[in-house]
Amino acid sequence: MYREVHVVERSTFRTTVSCLVAVMVVVGFTAAPAAAFADDETVGDTVDDMLDDGVDVDTAGSDGSDTEGVEVNIVRANSPVETGETLVVTVDVKTNDGGSAELLVDGESKEERGFAPGQEDRVNVTWETGYQDAGNHTATVKSGFDGDSVNVTVEPGAQVPEETCTNVPKRANENVPYEELPSQDDLPEDAPNPVPPLVTPEAVAGIVVGAAPNQCDIQDPNDPSVDPEDPPSDPDITVIVLRSEQYKDGAAFLVYYEATLDDDGGPEVDGFAGGVVYSGHLNTDPSTTVNDSEKEYTVDPLVDGDTSTAKATADAEAPFGGAGGSLECSGGECQPGSSGVPTFAEYPAVPAPVWDGEE
Known part of the structure; x- marks a missing residue:
């Protein structure tokens, strides 16, 4: 009785072991292809993780050297x-x-x-x-x-370098002697002077020092706007009269003009002139733009007045900035003003010129 039970137990054991071996073989053959087909990126990430974690990696080459890099x-x-x-x-x-x-x-x-x-x-x-x-x-x-x-x-270094054009390191105002700056004394003797001496050398010096641009902003002599080997050769002038007629006892006019040295994009001057003039009133508003093929410069004056009040302005625009001046007259005096330039003191009012509406 004991022997029969023992045989049954051994038979059961063998059957169990056989099943385990079969399962291991199946799992082994299933897992091996999966491991073999693991993508390169996963393997690379694993190696990188090992290096990041400080895990030692055997880098010995096939010849037994310590490193291949x-x-x-x-x-x-x-x-x-x-x-x-x-x-x-x-x-x-x-x-x-x-x-x-x-x-x-x-x-x-x-x-x-x-x-x-x-x-x-x-x-x-x-x-x-x-x-x-x-x-x-x-x-x-x-x-x-x-x-x-x-x-x-x-x-940071001692100074940020200033961008300048080649071989022109100076600013336009650096070498102007103070005594050579213009003033009212430079006007012709017979020129009318409705404004008392206001533009003194001191005032001009302040404007020049504060507003003069780097001359590279105006024109780089090493990079001219016009190619000297291919100068403009097709000049043209256009004048269009948009309005020219009598207005009250005077006239009204508006003229557009354009002049170019080359129709294919050469330097040009364009603008317009317009205004209304009659007894007791004057209004003009011209504008001129100069284009040197690279940069534009615009001057835009305006005059508006009658027998009791008057206003005059002039604005200039350039790639490096703009500036303007104005003169407003009323009640027997005129107040000068400016924009875009340093003002060191308020401009004093000056007597207004007298105009009775007649030429």
Whole structure:
């Protein structure tokens, strides 16, 4: 009785083991293809995770060498530097099979160096900083096998460089002798002078110093608007009278004009002249624009008045800015004004010219 029970137990055991072996074989053959077809990206991520976690990875090559890439180790950097100076990163490199390494600043490549098989050396990699690079940065020396980083600082330099055109470093107003600045004394002797001496050398000096643009903004002599080897050769003039008629006991007119040195885009002058004139009233509003093929300059004067009040303005616009002047007359006096230029003091009122409406 005991023997029969024992045989049954052994038979059951063998059956169980056979089933387990069969299951393991099926699972093994099913899992192996899945592992074999694992995508490269997953494998790469796994290796990267191991490196990030500090797990040692066997990098021995097939020939038994310690590495198949370039080992890099930052020794020092000459940080901090000022903008415009060169940042130098000193690196120890070692390679058995040769390769290359590059300097990256905040992930942007600045310099790359190549190394011969078996080279073991201390080298410098550099970055030429600019005035816009002030701040803290991360400098990284990286090869396909290794990498090392260091934090560096670029401090602002003493002065941000001013953009100037080639060989013209001076401003237009720098070499104007003070005594040569214009004044009322430079007017012809017979010229009418309804305004008492107001434009003094001091006032002109203030305007020139405050408003004179860099002459590069006007014209770069090394880059002229007109090509001297292909000068304008097709000039043209257009005048269109839009209005010319009697108005009350005077006249009203409006004329448009355009003159160009070349119809195919050469320098040109265009504008209009318009106004109304009759006894006791005068209104004119001309405008002129000069285009040198690259930049435009506009002058826009206006005069409006009668026997009791008058107003005159003149505005000028250019690529480097604008300025204007005005004169408003009423009640026997005129008040000068300006815009777009420095004003050091309020302009004094001056006596108004007398006009009875007759020529």
